[in-house]
Amino acid sequence: MVDLKEHLKEFGMKNCPIDNGLKIIGKKFTMHILRNMLLLKQKKFNEFLRSIEGINTKTLSLRLKEMESEGLIKRQIIDKRPLRVEYSLTEKGKSLEPILVQMAKFSLKWESKKIFPKEKPMTVTQVFGTERLSKIWD
Amino acid sequence: MVDLKEHLKEFGMKNCPIDNGLKIIGKKFTMHILRNMLLLKQKKFNEFLRSIEGINTKTLSLRLKEMESEGLIKRQIIDKRPLRVEYSLTEKGKSLEPILVQMAKFSLKWESKKIFPKEKPMTVTQVFGTERLSKIWD
């Protein structure tokens, strides 16, 4: 039985699983793109562009390439003329959903005032739906 | 039963729980500091400074202040002369542990070659210990 402390002592901080995870999803907007794909079922460049506030074409383009080369998403050309492209999640990409869920859970617990500007707070189950959660939280 | 899609349609993307979570923990090194506090039980400025690669005093100082003002950590002066300060997690800060765990889980599943440079992959349970996990993964 080894804990993270021992692991880091043996392999060094460079081989930390959390550090490694952050290298993949820690960049600005990566999680937003993932959220849009996983939870909003978006697939197209301009869908991301419109609904992720603050992002621009340059950064979006860059992130999508990074995510593709990390194996989180696949890029598929649907049509040549006019050009139509769709992005879809790989199994690796889908496996990041629990992180999103935990993040939402955190916000719902501690930041509900910012999330529900007028109405009364809701539970995580209400926001995500029980079916979805039963699959996510195993 | 409302899902995130409906929530965002009603309240707008600015009130997204994931977006909100990312604003709190999405900055560079915030999660590293959290990892060091939660899993390595570190409490002091220079401990963070030495074991988070790439960070410098300026950024560390900034992050600690941000985290304090977000209510994730507490700053306590232990001694005046010489000055000794200890940082500790609040309940809000501790509640971020599941996110770290999910991130580690992801890395262990998909990036084990980077995490275990020589040896054979280990399970999450081996890395974190079963007792710990039984508390984290409810």
Add this chain to the structure above:
DNA sequence: CAGCATCCAGACTGATACTG
């Protein structure tokens, strides 16, 4: 629609020095 190119601003880094 799906981007690329360019130029500019801001965030972070690195080194070093200094304070209570």
Add this chain to the structure above:
DNA sequence: CAGTATCAGTCTGGATGCTG
């Protein structure tokens, strides 16, 4: 020990315009 200060340099992201 626990930071602050400063200056320089790099890297990331923002704004705008343009292309096939």
